[in-house]
Amino acid sequence: MHTALRYLLTGVLGLAVGVGAAVQSVRAGALGSNIQIGPWSTGLDFGTADASAKTRAVVALRGLLALPAKEARYYTAAVDDAGQPLDGRCRYRVAGGVIPGRWWSLTLYDREGYLVKNTANRFSVQSSDVVRYTPGVAADDQSERARAMRAIFAAEQRWAIQVAPTPPPASAQASWLPTGGIERFELTLRIYLPADEGRSNPPHAMMPSITKEGC
Amino acid sequence: MRRWLLPLVVGVIVAVAGYQFALAAAPRLLMRAAIARVGQGGMNRMTHGPLATDRARAIVRPSPDLAYSSCPFDLSGGPVRVQVAPAPSVYWSLSVFDSRTDTAFVRNNAEAGQQPIDIILARPGQAAAAGREVVRVNGDRGIALVRILVQDRSGFPAIDAARRRSSCAPI
Numbered sequence: 001m002h003t004a005l006r007y008l009l010t011g012v013l014g015l016a017v018g019v020g021a022a023v024q025s026v027r028a029g030a031l032g033s034n035i036q037i038g039p040w041s042t043g044l045d046f047g048t049a050d051a052s053a054k055t056r057a058v059v060a061l062r063g064l065l066a067l068p069a070k071e072a073r074y075y076t077a078a079v080d081d082a083g084q085p086l087d088g089r090c091r092y093r094v095a096g097g098v099i100p101g102r103w104w105s106l107t108l109y110d111r112e113g114y115l116v117k118n119t120a121n122r123f124s125v126q127s128s129d130v131v132r133y134t135p136g137v138a139a140d141d142q143s144e145r146a147r148a149m150r151a152i153f154a155a156e157q158r159w160a161i162q163v164a165p166t167p168p169p170a171s172a173q174a175s176w177l178p179t180g181g182i183e184r185f186e187l188t189l190r191i192y193l194p195a196d197e198g199r200s201n202p203p204h205a206m207m208p209s210i211t212k213e214g215c
Numbered sequence: 216m217r218r219w220l221l222p223l224v225v226g227v228i229v230a231v232a233g234y235q236f237a238l239a240a241a242p243r244l245l246m247r248a249a250i251a252r253v254g255q256g257g258m259n260r261m262t263h264g265p266l267a268t269d270r271a272r273a274i275v276r277p278s279p280d281l282a283y284s285s286c287p288f289d290l291s292g293g294p295v296r297v298q299v300a301p302a303p304s305v306y307w308s309l310s311v312f313d314s315r316t317d318t319a320f321v322r323n324n325a326e327a328g329q330q331p332i333d334i335i336l337a338r339p340g341q342a343a344a345a346g347r348e349v350v351r352v353n354g355d356r357g358i359a360l361v362r363i364l365v366q367d368r369s370g371f372p373a374i375d376a377a378r379r380r381s382s383c384a385p386i
Contacts, residue, residue, distance in 0.1 A: 006219060010226030018233025026241060057241035060316050064249055064274050065360055067310060068318050103306060103364065105280045113275035115267060123268065123279035128366050180269075188276060192306055192364070193323070 026057045038204050039083070040075040040189065069198030073101070075189040078111075080210040086186065088116070088179035090215035091164035094187070096208035098157050100195035103127050106161060106208070107188045108177055116185065118178035120167070125175045130159035163187070163210075242316045249274055250356055254287035259295050261286045261361075261383040266371060282374055284361040286383030291355045293385055294337040294344070299361055300380035301329055303373050306364040311336060314354030335386065344386060359383060 034043045034055065043055055059066055066074060079085055080092060094106065107124035110116050115123040133139065134153045137146045162168040165181040179185055189208065191198075252273045256262035263284045267277035277283070282302075288295045299309045301324065308323035309332050322332055336359065337343040339351050361381055365371050 003218070003222075006222040007225055010219075010222040011229050014226035014229030015233040018230035018235075019237045021230070022234045022237035022241070026238070053235065053238040056316060057238045060242040060245040061275070064245060064316060065310070065312055065358060066276075067308075067362075068321060071308065071310070071321055071323060105278065107276075107279060109276060115269045115271060115277065115279060117269040121268065126280055126366060190278060193325075
């Protein structure tokens, strides 16, 4: 084979492999995959000139026009606490307490990053919407003890969101975030005006847990 | 076999260079595509989008809690003025993204003291109106984005009316 042809062949193949690997690596990259807190992944450098080429490319694909850390922090989960992929045909309990920021919301997306069609036309749950509860006290318990427990634990602000294809029973002490029954979904927790101007992340214990309750 | 050694080395070098080039080019290409999508209402003018639903496809991971107004800008013909009117909400902000998706400017309602935001977008070296707040942006094109928190969808009409006083136009 002619020498020039050999160079042309390996050059074209090399270019295809390089570009293909980049596309594959960006498509497979989770949003903010550089810091992991339990099932949640995040990054501190969205929308800044400091972002690495790969972070920048992944953010452009999965979270274009994301705000910098001091304005909002984004935490995305594609798996539950057990590391299993989030399945829209199953029921999950996302539960937590105080989230360090002015306001937060939990939004459900498909793998491409779009909102999911559902019968309730509900796509997110905000901090102002969540059902707060006192651990060990039923929602309809109006006894003296229940009232005292609620007063004692009010500052803890425990809350739970049921992420499921169908609404939870009224007694479940949970807000509902519909999955639309899709096979794979992702959750994004946005914390607006985060504490510490977004310079640090909440500890694992402060991040919401994601527990599969059944399918 | 030895005749393939150098071509293979070149192939590997091209692969590494192609990988880096593709990563570096991705944000610009995706930003260009986003500008084309949100710019359907025209460049250098503010467009007010409806609250995001499952039918929203202009940008990925839209927040359904936020009302977005966007101004895809093009500074090739000169600076562009962006004015944002306060909205009846606990949170609103203006952010400006350049052609590489970097944030050139961001200010929220608390930082603005609940007052209007009035800035001039200009390229480095481009003459801009004296006495005004000038934000220098790399590249000709980008997107200025207003986000307003909608805590209750029944409050959206009031927010929608307020945000229509915001504007974006060449000087």
